[in-house]
Amino acid sequence: MSQPERKLVSFPGAAAVRGQRDPRIDAFRGAALVMILIDHIPGNPYEALTLRNFGFSDAAEAFFVMSGVAAGIAYSGRMERWTNGEGSLREAVTPIWHRAWVLYLVQMVMTVVVLAMFAMAANVFLRPELLQMHNISRIFDQTGAALTGLAALSYHIGYVNILPTYIVLLLLAPLAIRAGLRAPWPTLAVSACIWFVGGWLRLNVPNYPGGGGWFFSPFTWQFIFVLGLTIGIRHRRGERLVPVNRPLFLVAAGFLVLVLAWKFIPPFGVWMNNKMWLLGKLGAPANIVTHDKPFLAFPRLIHAVALVYVVSCLPQLRDWCAHRLAAPLRMLGRQGLAVFAWGSVLALGCQILLKVEPGSALLPWLLPPLAVLAIFGVAAVHERNRTAKRTAATPPARTTGGLVARA
Incomplete structure (x- = not known):
């Protein structure tokens, strides 16, 4: 069998072709963006349907791993050519x-827009408490320090704090891609060690002003990004990082079922939580026995890894x-950055409306669907613009002897 046609998995019908765009990448990224938007509007009834209710990980882990996969596919080819001379x-x-720079600009614009939204809402609706939400008050109380921190990516507003970590990881991505091309498993082993030490010692990038650290510590969240990178590198070659293995599949699927029981069967959940607490009393590090999100604690990490493996099989x-x-979800995934940026702004706009009208029974039901429709509109506009640019860049057809030929 030729290389482009080689089956990558042993389950019937699950073949992939090298060079062919995998629809799962865009569809899953689109689904993750929808869930992030819904989860960023607290108190709405649709929250019960998102990933975080059915496991330890949530759409944030999906965002990082899918971003890593996309980066591995997009950038490893040039790195491999350089490696080969x-x-x-x-x-x-x-x-x-350049992509990291674009993300930096998006982070700046998002933050400024959200600050303006909350400042205007506080003035228009006479709700000064809006300025106390999400660390916004520092821009007014410590303007100079906050502006410096904003430019340095050390001043974050709540719900607008995922891109700084992604930017840092992209800046380090050339090193990770180079290592992943040569030795993927040693690369993952080093990344896992950094994750463990980072979580154990609570390593993080400090916030300024205000103290504390980033909501997504780059020292720990790098592991799931590097995992995605190595998956993407192999995927670009038409290969799998981890071959499909039925016993391994059953173990991963069994763990996902265990987590469902942990969350939905109260006596079992209490018993498991008690065992984790006892493990901590015996000296296990906090990043092993808790569900700490900023440091990507082990239960979250292993749940995300198991979910990725099961889905891939x-x-x-x-x-x-x-x-x-599934075309609308794939469209969202293809326009991920624009959808994420607009979705974040829309989610915080919905939070303002819910804060202004706390007694409304309709708004929690109405606002999330409207926001989701809006990001589909954003994606459609960007998709149409991209298609128009590609069409304009295509050389015009010329006729020769009654036949149409491409110049």
């Missing part, structure tokens, strides 16, 4: 760091994600 290091690194999911009914 066929290109320059500058050509390999520039697209990655199910051939039906590829077919479902390729179906025309």
Whole structure:
């Protein structure tokens, strides 16, 4: 069997073709963006349907791992050519760091827009308490320090704090991609050690002003990003990082079932929590026995890893994600940055409205669907613009002897 046609998994019907865009990547990223938007509007009834209610991890882990997969696919080709002596290091690194710069600009714009929204709402609705939410007050109480921190990515507003960690990881991505191309498993082993030490010692980037650390510590969240990178590197070659193995699949699926029982069967959940507490009393580090999100504690991490493996082994999911009914989610995934930025702003706008009208029974039901429809509109506009640019860049057709030929 030729390399482009080689089956990557042993389950029937689950084959992948090298060079062919995997519909799961865009569809799952789109689904993660929808869940992030819904989860960022606290108190709405749709929260009960998002991933965090069915396991320890949530859409944030999905965001990081899918971002890593996308980066591995997009950037490892140039890095591999440079490694093989066929290109320059500058050509390999520039697209990655340019993307990090774009994300930095998006973070600046998002933060400024949200600050303006809350300041205007506090004035218009006579609700000064809005300025006390999400660390916003520091921009008014410590303006100079907050502006300095904003430019340095050390001043974060609540719910607008995921991109700084992603920016740092992208800046370090060339090193991780280079290592992942040569030795993926040693690379993951080093990354896992950094994750463990970072969580054990509570290593983080400090916030300024205000103290404390980033909500997503780069020292720990790097592991799930690097995992995605190595998956993406292999995927670009038409290979799997971890082959499908039925016993391993059953173990991963069994763990997901265990977590469901942990969350939905109260006596069992109490018993398991007690065992984790006892393990901590015996000296186990906090990042092993808690569910701490900023340091990506072990229960969250292992749940996300198990979920990624199980999902990757199910051939039906590829077919479902390729179906025309999943096209809107794939569109969201393809326009991930614009959708994430607008979704974050819309979610905080919804929070303002819910704060202004706390007694409304309609708004919690109405606002999230409207916000989701809005991000689909954003994605559609960007998709149309991208298509128009590609069409404009395509050389015009010319006719020769009655036949149409491409110039």
